[in-house]
Amino acid sequence: MQNLDKILKIKNLEIGYPSKKDASNILFRDINLTGNSGELIALVGKNGIGKSTLLRNITGLQQAINGNILFFDKHKETYSRTEFARMVSFVSTEIVNINNLSVFDLVSLGRFPHTNWFGKLKSDDIIKSRLALEMVGMDSFARKNVNEISDGERQRVMVARTLAQDTKIIVLDEPTAFLDLPNKYEIVHLLNNLSKQENKTILFSTHDLNIAIQEADKIWLMLEDEIIEGAPEDLILNETFNKIFEKSSLSFDKVKGDFRMKRKHSEKIGLFGDGVHYTWTKKALERLNYSVEKENELIQHIKVEIKDNLHVWKLIEDGNIHEFYSIYDLSLYLKKYTK
Amino acid sequence: MLKKRTTYIWIILLVVLLILFVSDIILGSVQIPLKDVLKIIFTGQSDYPEYLTIIFRFRLPKAITALFAGFALSVSGLQMQTVFRNPLAGPFVLGISAGASLGVALLVMGISTFTVISQIGVVGNWTIVMAAWIGSGLILFLILAISARVKDIMTILILGIMFGSATAALVNILQYFSNESMLKAFIVWTMGSLGGVSLTQLKVLIPSVTVGLLITFMLTKILNAMLVGENYAKSMGLNIRVSRFLIFFSTSLLAGSITAFCGPIGFIGIAVPHIARIVFKTANHKSLLPGTMIIGGIVLLLSDIISQLPGHETTLPINSITALVGIPIVIWIIIRNQKLSSLS
Numbered sequence: 001m002q003n004l005d006k007i008l009k010i011k012n013l014e015i016g017y018p019s020k021k022d023a024s025n026i027l028f029r030d031i032n033l034t035g036n037s038g039e040l041i042a043l044v045g046k047n048g049i050g051k052s053t054l055l056r057n058i059t060g061l062q063q064a065i066n067g068n069i070l071f072f073d074k075h076k077e078t079y080s081r082t083e084f085a086r087m088v089s090f091v092s093t094e095i096v097n098i099n100n101l102s103v104f105d106l107v108s109l110g111r112f113p114h115t116n117w118f119g120k121l122k123s124d125d126i127i128k129s130r131l132a133l134e135m136v137g138m139d140s141f142a143r144k145n146v147n148e149i150s151d152g153e154r155q156r157v158m159v160a161r162t163l164a165q166d167t168k169i170i171v172l173d174e175p176t177a178f179l180d181l182p183n184k185y186e187i188v189h190l191l192n193n194l195s196k197q198e199n200k201t202i203l204f205s206t207h208d209l210n211i212a213i214q215e216a217d218k219i220w221l222m223l224e225d226e227i228i229e230g231a232p233e234d235l236i237l238n239e240t241f242n243k244i245f246e247k248s249s250l251s252f253d254k255v256k257g258d259f260r261m262k263r264k265h266s267e268k269i270g271l272f273g274d275g276v277h278y279t280w281t282k283k284a285l286e287r288l289n290y291s292v293e294k295e296n297e298l299i300q301h302i303k304v305e306i307k308d309n310l311h312v313w314k315l316i317e318d319g320n321i322h323e324f325y326s327i328y329d330l331s332l333y334l335k336k337y338t339k
Numbered sequence: 340m341l342k343k344r345t346t347y348i349w350i351i352l353l354v355v356l357l358i359l360f361v362s363d364i365i366l367g368s369v370q371i372p373l374k375d376v377l378k379i380i381f382t383g384q385s386d387y388p389e390y391l392t393i394i395f396r397f398r399l400p401k402a403i404t405a406l407f408a409g410f411a412l413s414v415s416g417l418q419m420q421t422v423f424r425n426p427l428a429g430p431f432v433l434g435i436s437a438g439a440s441l442g443v444a445l446l447v448m449g450i451s452t453f454t455v456i457s458q459i460g461v462v463g464n465w466t467i468v469m470a471a472w473i474g475s476g477l478i479l480f481l482i483l484a485i486s487a488r489v490k491d492i493m494t495i496l497i498l499g500i501m502f503g504s505a506t507a508a509l510v511n512i513l514q515y516f517s518n519e520s521m522l523k524a525f526i527v528w529t530m531g532s533l534g535g536v537s538l539t540q541l542k543v544l545i546p547s548v549t550v551g552l553l554i555t556f557m558l559t560k561i562l563n564a565m566l567v568g569e570n571y572a573k574s575m576g577l578n579i580r581v582s583r584f585l586i587f588f589s590t591s592l593l594a595g596s597i598t599a600f601c602g603p604i605g606f607i608g609i610a611v612p613h614i615a616r617i618v619f620k621t622a623n624h625k626s627l628l629p630g631t632m633i634i635g636g637i638v639l640l641l642s643d644i645i646s647q648l649p650g651h652e653t654t655l656p657i658n659s660i661t662a663l664v665g666i667p668i669v670i671w672i673i674i675r676n677q678k679l680s681s682l683s
Binding site: 119 | 566
């Protein structure tokens with residue numbers, strides 16, 4: 001196991017857009033965060049809260065207003081341009097879509113800080129670029145043009161470019177933004193594997209809290225006026241996640257590790273049943289704004305039973321029994337009934 | 340496979356370039372047989388002294404000028420398309436030709452308006468070159484000063500176009516107040532001419548273009564990084580300010596020199612990089628830069644041959660020919676490819 005030295009340390013950082021007129025352009029103050037090696041860090045927060053700005057500050061694309069960012073305990077400014085590019089690589093939200101540019105050429109661009117003034121690729125550079133493509137599972141795409149591949153494939157290629165750049169730290173701004181669900185999970189899972197296998201510090205911003213909770217070692221949670229860091233599980237247990245959408249109608253379900261709408265439950269309903277059928281029936285009832293009480297026979301209630309190898313939902317109210325063969329039919333009846 | 344194809348393309352392009360270069364010397368109002376041309380080029384002597392004069396005074400300087408103008412304009416066009424990530428960018432988007440034309444307009448029409456001199460003869464060839472150079476140099480200076488301060492590359496593009504329009508407006512005012520003969524002299528200059536460059540002037544033009552090309556070729560790596568945008572380039576360790584300075588400087592040197600000596604020759608700079616991308620099927624400047632250069636030479640030599648209407652006394656303005664030769668090529672490319680928006 002490699003040492004867990006603080007590779008990235010952010011101290012009292014103040015970010016925003018400097019303006020001579022007033023100080024209102026400051027997006028965030030007092031940012032204190034750390035990143036270790038072999039760690040996948042997810043930066044989570046609302047739209048417009050300053051996630052991209054923070055990442056741009058870390059990658060050196062934008063100047064901090066105040067405070068320090070330390071890499072390997074040294075100030076960012078002590079590194080030369082090339083030294084810095086050999087230490088931190090970046091994938092932005094910009095879609096790289098260049099006609100006639102091959103996947104391999106794009107990935108080998110990552111060798112930029114390692115090659116000579118003409119950019120001549122030595123055999124070592126070619127091997128490292130090929131290896132980078134292999135690591136993201138895109139080696140068979142080397143000859144293809146970057147505008148002929150899918151969004152998910154392109155994102156993998158962009159990750160391969162950072163691997164070719166051979167940096168200890170990789171920063172990605174919303175790498176899952178344009179992807180469908182399987183691709184989202186795959187790319188973050190890939191980042192997690194890379195952080196462990198290559199012992200890299202990988203930092204990415206995202207809106208997908210589910211994915212972040214499942215894959216990230218640490219979450220940097222950007223709230224209105226503070227940033228909290230910790231393992232996702234810690235943030236779940238101390239109810240930090242609920243702070244994200246305090247003012248909205250969402251709440252965080254500690255048990256399921258998922259967000260759900262805060263509902264105003266109007267009517268109570270009893271529910272009998274087991275296993276997944278119980279769980280999903282409960283979900284459906286909650287969607288219809290019922291407050292579900294387990295095995296309460298005293299009020300109107302539903303029993304999920306098996307009849308002739310089929311599941312049947314029995315609604316019992318005031319002595320009347322209605323039978324339904326799907327949750328949908330049940331919900332149709334309940335909607336009609338409540339109105 | 341791919342490497343073999345590229346080698347064949349290179350051989351074909353170089354052979355075509357050579358054939359066109361020699362043809363440009365052979366063809367014209369007076370046809371000179373191939374063996375005499377070769378004899379003159381290699382030995383410097385001929386049985387017919389009038390051929391000697393025609394070749395050394397007119398045809399050879401013109402062919403060399405066409406070659407270098409093709410190199411310079413297409414390479415600077417490629418640079419601008421890469422830096423601005425815009426397929427419609429060309430060597431003159433920075434306002435270089437507008438600056439040059441302001442210089443020439445001030446000289447040709449301004450002097451005649453405000454002083455007693457009204458003879459075009461007084462305004463010599465070299466003076467026009469200097470005026471154009473100073474004009475484009477001033478625009479370059481403005482662009483460099485701005486690019487050091489402005490972060491967004493698109494802002495620079497828009498400012499370059501604004502400068503171009505502003506100088507064009509000034510030129511219009513000058514045209515409005517100048518007399519007919521001066522106006523014609525100026526308009527003839529704007530039509531472009533490869534034939535006006537003497538052997539002595541080539542001694543200035545060739546080194547200027549060569550230096551510009553050398554700088555560009557040294558920027559191969561930087562241009563490749565610029566393909567993915569300045570943010571990515573910066574994150575890979577590129578010094579944006581220095582890179583922009585070098586790119587704008589070499590573009591101005593290339594396009595400015597050619598404009599000074601030959602007038603504003605349009606279209607080559609925009610069209611040729613696209614042809615090169617189709618031919619070489621790459622966006623990598625390692626092949627694209629030399630490829631664009633050679634194809635630029637080919638296209639301008641071809642345009643020159645057409646413009647002198649072999650067998651006739653008259654020649655057509657080169658600017659019209661480059662457009663007429665180039666437009667069908669580009670239309671064909673667009674229709675075949677239909678992906679011009681992401682070409683650069």
